[in-house]
Amino acid sequence: MADKMKKAVVLLSGGLDSATTLAIAKEKGFQCCYGLTFSYGQRHRTEIDHAKKVAKSLGVVEHKIIDIDLKQFGSSALTDDNIEVPKDRKGLSDKEQAIPITYVPARNLIFLSYAAAWAEVLGAFDIFIGVNAMDYSGYPDCRGEFITSFQQTVNLATAASIEGKGKFTIWTPIIEMTKAQIILKGTQLGVDYSLTHSCYDPVNGKACGRCDSCRIRLKGFEEANLEDSAEYI
């Protein structure tokens, strides 16, 4: 019976972390995954097409693409065309360095809030997000402290949890994995990484190879001893 199957909402960006997270959700027995992607004014909106391909390839019950215009707030290289995406940054894994200009204010807070709204309507209490605290760019909203606190907040914010229908769990299965470990895990689960897109500043859909996201990805494939099938300029 479809309605007895375990449901989860999975945030899908089109990148390799969220693709792996979806594969892990299915491995954990969530047969009914609902993919949620945002068109938020990101300059790398090509990732949305990749999210569609990933959703189709791994199998979701439904894939919603929600239009939210974070461009009107600006202040990030990812949403403001007047701010350049940094290239060839030094020390990209150094957590002591300042939070980079590619940080989008409150983005994961907004994404998770929408995921909670959809989950509540679906009668689902499990939300998967592919945040990663290892090979990351220093974003505050990718840390476990934030996720733990959000989980508490969402359980106070929603009727479903107050009425005792269930308690929300925010799953972060790759938070403590290196990029190489993520790639190896996803490969084992059959994720086709050629469908994913990581670059912040693509040219005609091809990855730049020099932004933080490309560099972290390339390093990950190198360490995993696997070839990255993404197209680079």
Added chain:
Amino acid sequence: MADKMKKAVVLLSGGLDSATTLAIAKEKGFQCCYGLTFSYGQRHRTEIDHAKKVAKSLGVVEHKIIDIDLKQFGSSALTDDNIEVPKDRKGLSDKEQAIPITYVPARNLIFLSYAAAWAEVLGAFDIFIGVNAMDYSGYPDCRGEFITSFQQTVNLATAASIEGKGKFTIWTPIIEMTKAQIILKGTQLGVDYSLTHSCYDPVNGKACGRCDSCRIRLKGFEEANLEDSAEYI
């Protein structure tokens, strides 16, 4: 100097609670208030025009109206045309009763997340929301426990707080006031309540007088011994 004046983001729905909250924010010395309103697919979208009038009348630096389509999730009488808004409900102040069908899943969580995003970009750390735990309709996201938890979450989610630029405060100045007290306070601060709109199910912009929101409003004016200048059908 404008940039030395105290800034705050104030959620404005067009209703009387948020209008009073804006007036209180200004009374507390937040000279630079930024009004934030959502067009979320609500059936009473006439409230957006009222929010504009309130913002103009009380004076905000900027008023943003953000389009977010919560209709696509449905499941609330406020966003789903197929669900009727309850009328003449008994015991509307009884906190023991079930959460009503006018509850919109995770709405205040989403609204506050956007407010945090804008505040961070503005360099503001104060957010005002007119939630009320007294004469309310039983919504989980109007309670102090939720607000306190959200405040903790937003301080973990954002670069501004992590970098030590400041800590976010979510202000709920009317949370413990009855509707009559809110109306008396706002009247004292010069709020023109004829500009506000409360009805969930207006007909040609006129209030129905029978939904929870109208009944709570009418009772408030009665208890305050003031006349409600809103138009009713």
